Structures are given as C-alpha cells and as structure tokens.
Amino acid sequence: DIQMTQSPSSLSASVGDRVTITCRASQTVSSYLNWYQQRLGKAPKLLIYTASNLQSGVPSRFSGSGSGTDFTLTISSLQPEDFATYYCQQSYSTPPTFGQGTTVEIK
Amino acid sequence: EVQLVESGGGLVQPGGSLRLSCAASGFTVSSNYVTWVRQAPGKGLEWVSVIYGDGRINYADSVKGRFTISRDNSKNTVYLLMSSLRTEDTAVYYCASGVYSAIDYWGQGTLVTVSS
Numbered sequence: 001d002i003q004m005t006q007s008p009s010s011l012s013a014s015v016g017d018r019v020t021i022t023c024r025a026s027q028t029v030s031s032y033l034n035w036y037q038q039r040l041g042k043a044p045k046l047l048i049y050t051a052s053n054l055q056s057g058v059p060s061r062f063s064g065s066g067s068g069t070d071f072t073l074t075i076s077s078l079q080p081e082d083f084a085t086y087y088c089q090q091s092y093s094t095p096p097t098f099g100q101g102t103t104v105e106i107k
Numbered sequence: 108e109v110q111l112v113e114s115g116g117g118l119v120q121p122g123g124s125l126r127l128s129c130a131a132s133g134f135t136v137s138s139n140y141v142t143w144v145r146q147a148p149g150k151g152l153e154w155v156s157v158i159y160g161d162g163r164i165n166y167a168d169s170v171k172g173r174f175t176i177s178r179d180n181s182k183n184t185v186y187l188l189m190s191s192l193r194t195e196d197t198a199v200y201y202c203a204s205g206v207y208s209a210i211d212y213w214g215q216g217t218l219v220t221v222s223s
Binding site: 032034036038043044045046049050055087089091092094095096097098099100101 | 144151152153154157165167168201205207208209210211213214215216
C-alpha cells in the first residue's frame, strides 16, 4: 500500500495568513493526488483533484501543486471558514490511501 | 443534484453483524463507482470498500472476508454487510462516489458502534 504522510499534523494561523500543507507519498502517485477539507462533524469535501485542479465551487484561494511523490496545498489568505482538517488522498492505486490529516486552528 | 443517504448504523456487540445502506439519487449506481470510507472517533479517514459500475469489487485488508459490498440497481442502492464485527470497526461510515478517481460526493455518514 502507498503511505501518505502530511506535514504538519496541525498548525495555528490567523485570518489572512498564507498557509501551506505538504503531502508526501511513499512511492510515485503521478498526479493522482486529491485534497479534502473536513469541518468538525461534517463529511469531507473535495477541494483539489489530480494535484492542481480546483473543484467546481471551491474558492480560488485554494491551490494545489506537485507530482510524483511531493505535493502541496496552499491557502493564499486564510478565511474564518477555512479552519478545518485537511486530508490528502492518492487515487493512483488500490487501496486508495489518505494522509493522517492536518488541522488548521485559529491563532 | 447528486445525493447519498446512508442508513443502518447503530450499536452492535462484538462478533455481530450489521448492514448499511446507501441510497443514491442524481446518478445511477450501475454507472459510477460507490465507495465506503470510515472514520473512527477522533481519527482520520480510512477507505473500506468499492464497487465499480462494471461490478468489480475491492476491499481493504482490514475488512476482507468480513465485509461484503453489493448493490441493487432497481433501488439505486449500495449495501455494506458487516459481519464478525470488532471494537476497532467502530466509526462513522461514509458512502461516497465520483466520476473519476477523486471522491466528489459524500453522504452525511452513519455511526456504527461495536461494544458489549
């Protein structure tokens, strides 16, 4: 199975900050890397698919980059509704695997 | 509009069985994949199983031989039959789907608690 490792596990940031979350795969996943946001008590929501494609309806302050084994999710200007947990997921091979999550907290 | 509605969660004793249902609308389960993802309390997301439009099925190693995924095309519903349940199967179970490899659509989740 492909292992996905996110860093950091948590971070504290203020509204307006630029936030970067990284995700590393234990082997190549090409561009088959997706990012999800999960607010407390809610189902996950797809933000970015195939590394850099913004899901319809997702604000443009979210962006993704990377390929192979190293990926990044960037929030250009953190908004109050962005405080949540973010997961990366590889869909390159079965089983699809998720990172452990990165919780973005209010500073 | 795509909707996925899970049902069937609840409290079950270790070793018991439970069947989860996922009623889909806005697409046909025989044309898209439908997958189950679970989340133990306070933990991350774990993929459980998938059934593809062509009928192919896969399971996570942690549930292989104990869980069975199936679908009823006439009811546009996917099921997850969970047997020989263990305390570590306690989680919110999400039904989800997508057009390609990313998971576009998620249900609200149903809680399964395995405890004596």
